[in-house]
Amino acid sequence: MSADYFYTWTKQDDAFHFEMESCFDHTLKLKDGSEKIDLTSLSYQAGFGYSCTPIIDKMSAQLQSLSIASAKADFSLKSRVTKMLLNELGRQGKIFYTTSGSESVENALKMAREQRKVLTVCARNVSYHGATLASLSVTGDWRNKAHKTLDDWTLRIPEPKDDPTGCETRKVIENYGPEKIAAIILETVTGGNGAFAGSEDYWNTIQNICDEHGIYLILDEVICGFYRTGIAFGFHKYPFLKPDFITLSKQITGGYIPFGAVYVSKSRAEFYDQNVLACGLTSYAHPLGLAALEGVFEVIDNNEFKSQLSINIKTLKTFCDKVSTLQNVREVRVHGLLAAIDVSFDPSQKEIFEKGTYLLTGPQRIMLAPALNMSTRDLESGLKIVEDYLMENI
Ligand SMILES: Cc1ncc(COP(=O)(O)O)c(C=O)c1O
Incomplete structure (x- = not known):
């Protein structure tokens, strides 16, 4: 499909893109009815989710x-x-x-x-x-x-x-x-x-x-x-x-x-x-x-936010410690809710997306930056998809 607008930072013919219908909490809903958990707050900006009252x-x-x-x-x-x-x-x-x-x-x-x-x-x-x-x-x-x-x-x-x-x-x-x-x-x-x-x-x-x-x-x-x-x-x-x-x-x-x-x-x-x-x-x-x-x-400034943030930080850290032992993971760096997983192959953003998670990838790297106030359930489901993807690519 060719669009009348540009996709950023890419050859237009190779662009990874998708038809979005709506977004709620920390999830993107696509036109085909599927849902994708956002694990990089899109490009690091949507740190409070899509339904932040x-x-x-x-x-x-x-x-x-x-x-x-x-x-x-x-x-x-x-x-x-x-x-x-x-x-x-x-x-x-x-x-x-x-x-x-x-x-x-x-x-x-x-x-x-x-x-x-x-x-x-x-x-x-x-x-x-x-x-x-x-x-x-x-x-x-x-x-x-x-x-x-x-x-x-x-x-x-x-x-x-x-x-x-x-x-x-x-x-x-x-x-x-x-x-x-x-x-x-x-x-x-x-x-x-x-x-x-x-x-x-x-x-x-x-x-x-x-x-x-x-x-x-x-x-x-x-x-x-x-x-x-x-x-x-x-x-x-x-x-x-x-x-x-x-x-x-x-x-x-x-x-x-x-x-x-x-x-x-x-x-x-x-x-x-x-x-x-x-x-x-x-x-x-x-x-x-x-x-x-x-x-x-x-x-x-809200205490509930601060306690969810600290739960999420622990959840991400536990996940990072776990995947750091995988054979195809070279190094993991995590600071609060910002993490980079260096791997021994080029991960495909598109393949991970098809499995149900939106995140940013680079050559031999997966980036994670979930919303700070994400529910533990959503965060764990999104991370499970990443873990499964890493296991499949060993
Ligand atoms: C560290 C840093 N500085 C500056 C920018 C530029 O911000 P913008 O894309 O809003 O112009 C970015 C964007 O990703 C960034 O990551």
Whole structure:
């Protein structure tokens, strides 16, 4: 079947696609009547499922009152939610709103380069930071090839797994010239590229390099924010981290509306008190995005949510420990509700889908990122399908 719209990141003739009828709880219902349990929250954004009443109610009420607003407008929802977000991050500063993760990264890069007055940004090869030109230029995975510009502005630094203490990263930066570097951008826990996390020593060195040389630290928490790794934000694991910018999106609204945000530290934000902030979007701080975010706060502040989250974390960990003993499983990494299973064959997303589970696969890898509030029954049924699939491919 050929469609009049594109499928993303694929040859159109080879695209994996399916006809969706509806979605409820944590399940996709297809036109043919079959149901698929979603084990990667689609692309990591639907972290609160498809029937999340607090988010839906806040958005519906917002549609009836202030449905659209000017970027210049002040309104109580905007100030209230911004304070809640700063409070949840545990940082002082300001928020710049966007409509996607790529735009969040784009704006953080613009501000960092403008304030440091140099262009180079350090980034890892095993990374994805977005699809726009600048966010793609710091991205290191296969999608980077498409950007065609700005290569000279990116300095590649080693992977934390190859540089556990950060010493090699320090060497690369010091050899290049720290004064020519505007920022280091890192996913706090790598999302779609395999759930890799640096050690405490690694992050300590990164923060020290930034402090010693005045290089800005941009943490990309587009995937690992909002409890994906079991804690509110990935960087909370290391209280010594002092990011200048934090990029957020996806679970920020549970995927109910395209939305994103950049946290800007107090001193970086103060720069714009007397300098023009040359950043902006038509749908800046959209009231429906803010309403959805307020719904997200209602969800995550609830004790029932927190207890289901911890049950789910244990269920996923138990599953990961079990499959890690299989002959065709090479390595498993799990952080809260984000897991990567490295296998010795190329798993087929389509075959797993036909068995009843939607998830993301890569070369020799299965990714898991179930909704945080999924029922134990749904999570266990979805994981059973994955386990059976792994057993069949030994
Ligand atoms: C870590 C990370 N940063 C940025 C982005 C870009 O977000 P978006 O697709 O909303 O532009 C993604 C998307 O997958 C991501 O995983």
